[in-house]
Amino acid sequence: MFKTVLGLVAGSLTAFAWPPQLIRIHRHRRADDTAWGYLVVISVGVSLWFIYRLLTRAISVIAANAISDCFVITVIAKKFQLHQFPQTPELTEDQ
16 A cells, blocks of 8 residues: 555656646747757656556556656647747848
8 A cells, every 4th residue: 555655646746747847838938948858758768667557557657657648748749839940031122
């Protein structure tokens, strides 16, 4: 029982560490301070933990990893949505 509670608490803390980042991205309408490398590594890591825990049937960690995956995917989607592409200068008639 203790291991299950410990897993649920640990999973909840790591999964719900994401909403503050999502709120910040939403409020500031920018995600350029969130590194792509970090997002790729964390999403692959969490996904692999999810698969591992499915194979070992650890329900508390499966739920936590599924929630974390949802948050990471949302951050990645917002980063794509808000990605600032370099603007090309508009040409005037003189050019």
